Amino acid sequence: MALSNPTTLKHGLSMWCNHQPMNSASSLGGLKMNRVHFQPSFVPSRSFSRRNYVAASSFANENREFVIVGGGNSAGYAARTFVEHGMANGKLCIVSKEAFAPYERPALTKAYLFPLDKKPARLPGFHTCVGSGGERQTPDWYKEQGIETFYEDPVTGIDIEKQTLTTNSGKLLKYGSLIVATGATASRLPDKIGGNLPGVHYIRDVADADSLISSLEKASKVVVVGGGYIGMEVAAATVAWKLDTTIIFPEEHLLQRLFTPSLAQKYEQFYQENGVKIVKGASIKSLEANSDGHVTAVRLDNGSSIEADTVVIGIGAKPAVGPFEKLGLNKNVGGIQVDGQFRTSVPGIFAIGDVSAFPLKMYNRIARVEHVDHARRSAQHCIKALLTANTSTYDYLPYFYSRVFEYEGSPRKIWWQFFGDNVGETVEIGKFDPKVATFWIESGKLKGVLLESGSPEEFQLLPKLARSQPNVDKAKLQSASSVEEALEIARASLQD
Numbered sequence: 001m002a003l004s005n006p007t008t009l010k011h012g013l014s015m016w017c018n019h020q021p022m023n024s025a026s027s028l029g030g031l032k033m034n035r036v037h038f039q040p041s042f043v044p045s046r047s048f049s050r051r052n053y054v055a056a057s058s059f060a061n062e063n064r065e066f067v068i069v070g071g072g073n074s075a076g077y078a079a080r081t082f083v084e085h086g087m088a089n090g091k092l093c094i095v096s097k098e099a100f101a102p103y104e105r106p107a108l109t110k111a112y113l114f115p116l117d118k119k120p121a122r123l124p125g126f127h128t129c130v131g132s133g134g135e136r137q138t139p140d141w142y143k144e145q146g147i148e149t150f151y152e153d154p155v156t157g158i159d160i161e162k163q164t165l166t167t168n169s170g171k172l173l174k175y176g177s178l179i180v181a182t183g184a185t186a187s188r189l190p191d192k193i194g195g196n197l198p199g200v201h202y203i204r205d206v207a208d209a210d211s212l213i214s215s216l217e218k219a220s221k222v223v224v225v226g227g228g229y230i231g232m233e234v235a236a237a238t239v240a241w242k243l244d245t246t247i248i249f250p251e252e253h254l255l256q257r258l259f260t261p262s263l264a265q266k267y268e269q270f271y272q273e274n275g276v277k278i279v280k281g282a283s284i285k286s287l288e289a290n291s292d293g294h295v296t297a298v299r300l301d302n303g304s305s306i307e308a309d310t311v312v313i314g315i316g317a318k319p320a321v322g323p324f325e326k327l328g329l330n331k332n333v334g335g336i337q338v339d340g341q342f343r344t345s346v347p348g349i350f351a352i353g354d355v356s357a358f359p360l361k362m363y364n365r366i367a368r369v370e371h372v373d374h375a376r377r378s379a380q381h382c383i384k385a386l387l388t389a390n391t392s393t394y395d396y397l398p399y400f401y402s403r404v405f406e407y408e409g410s411p412r413k414i415w416w417q418f419f420g421d422n423v424g425e426t427v428e429i430g431k432f433d434p435k436v437a438t439f440w441i442e443s444g445k446l447k448g449v450l451l452e453s454g455s456p457e458e459f460q461l462l463p464k465l466a467r468s469q470p471n472v473d474k475a476k477l478q479s480a481s482s483v484e485e486a487l488e489i490a491r492a493s494l495q496d
């Protein structure tokens with residue numbers, strides 16, 4: 001978009017601003033978006049219609065210029081970016097379904113689930129933006145910054161023409177620019193097969209994690225359903241509680257979306273050595289209950305059943321689109337479609353984090369990424385684009401990580417990072433103990449790399465490799481006798 005008036009963007013779209021689509025569609029990374037010319041903010045538009053007039057006093061929010069819906073990871077980082085630009089005080093309002101100020105959600109299946117005698121994390125310890133070394137934004141921080149907050153009151157409706165929102169409690173909110181940061185919700189097993197029985201848990205927020213902890217205090221047999229990030233993290237936690245733990249999943253191995261069979265085998269062995277039982281290729285028929293209705297077992301399609309008094313389901317998540325469906329969804333990946341600056345098809349409305357379907361420039365495809373690094377970066381990019389003359393396209397490098405067995409006294413802390421794209425052939429170096437690395441190579445180029453238990457310097461090399469995609473000599477890489485040597489070969493290929 002050619003910016004004819006950068007000052008306009010410094011203030012975002014004013015609630016009194018007329019914003020007419022040019023009706024021209026420009027293409028970006030395969031995404032067609034309407035481009036908009038902005039009128040200066042704060043100037044009542046001549047085309048403002050009396051028909052739309054609602055007395056300002058009818059609105060529940062005092063800060064109306066910018067409204068963020070959602071109080072999770074991306075909302076917290078967006079708030080920080082507003083503050084950094086001096087555009088929060090008296091202007092920004094956050095409306096959240098949760099009872100807490102934004103926090104670093106990944107902690108919920110990591111330090112939050114440490115056994116109670118191993119110093120588990122609790123709020124306010126992990127409010128955003130501590131995950132990236134930033135300030136701890138407690139509820140007081142929002143007050144001090146002049147940011148208005150509404151907690152435990154989800155937005156249930158939007159009137160795009162009037163630029164208003166309605167909440168579950170019946171509040172009417174006004175916005176100038178709107179940022180949708182509603183994240184995702186945990187996928188559930190159907191009620192008819194027992195997905196809602198007492199003792200069955202899903203983990204998305206602090207309330208869910210607290211409910212799981214109160215079950216774990218009484219539990220003896222835990223079944224974790226799902227072999228992805230959540231399942232692996234929960235199983236690692238429940239064995240630390242010394243609970244009989246079984247993880248079951250339909251795939252052939254753990255984290256099938258990313259791990260190679262050989263890499264997964266190393267993690268599976270470590271889990272088994274630490275007391276986790278693994279049942280692969282298993283599909284659930286139903287969850288059984290006793291006469292009190294509490295879960296007692298997980299029945300599998302093959303007729304067998306596994307006893308359980310606590311079941312944790314980690315089978316993925318769905319974008320929390322809620323009332324924002326009308327902004328335009330992406331049919332393939334779900335979520336609200338945005339361009340490289342997180343603008344939806346409606347002028348003045350943006351979507352960030354898990355709920356956004358954005359152009360992944362590096363790989364020329366539309367993606368929805370449910371990871372905290374994207375939540376943080378998309379928030380920062382979107383708000384900078386909104387408040388400044390920055391019109392650069394978001395250029396995200398996929399980054400995933402997990403950390404397990406990190407509690408005090410653990411036999412070994414496990415921490416891996418992955419950058420890039422897991423496509424092509426793989427070369428694996430190392431025996432897991434003490435570390436292991438996997439390189440993905442396609443058409444001679446290094447596309448992705450995963451490292452377990454790297455040093456800080458080694459981890460810093462990974463994004464450089466995945467971003468540059470250097471040509472690598474596969475045979476030379478395969479001949480490396482250690483992870484360190486393999487990383488040196490990869491590093492040298494950056495200079496070629």
Ligand SMILES: Cc1cc2nc3c(=O)[nH]c(=O)nc-3n(C[C@H](O)[C@H](O)[C@H](O)COP(=O)(O)OP(=O)(O)OC[C@H]3O[C@@H](n4cnc5c(N)ncnc54)[C@H](O)[C@@H]3O)c2cc1C
Pocket residue numbers: 069070071072073074075095096097098104105106107108109153154155156181182183184203204205229230320322323352353354355369370371372373375399400401402403
């Ligand atoms: C248990 C767990 C562990 C994770 N671990 C990792 C990890 O190790 N590494 C990693 O990279 N990523 C991890 N993730 C993913 C990461 O936390 C998410 O990608 C990130 O939180 C997304 O940020 P977000 O702001 O888009 O959504 P969220 O952080 O989910 O925030 C969305 C917020 O919007 C609120 N909301 C929803 N609908 C409405 C509405 N209608 N009105 C008002 N508010 C609404 C929600 O209640 C929530 O507060 C994990 C996620 C979970 C659940």
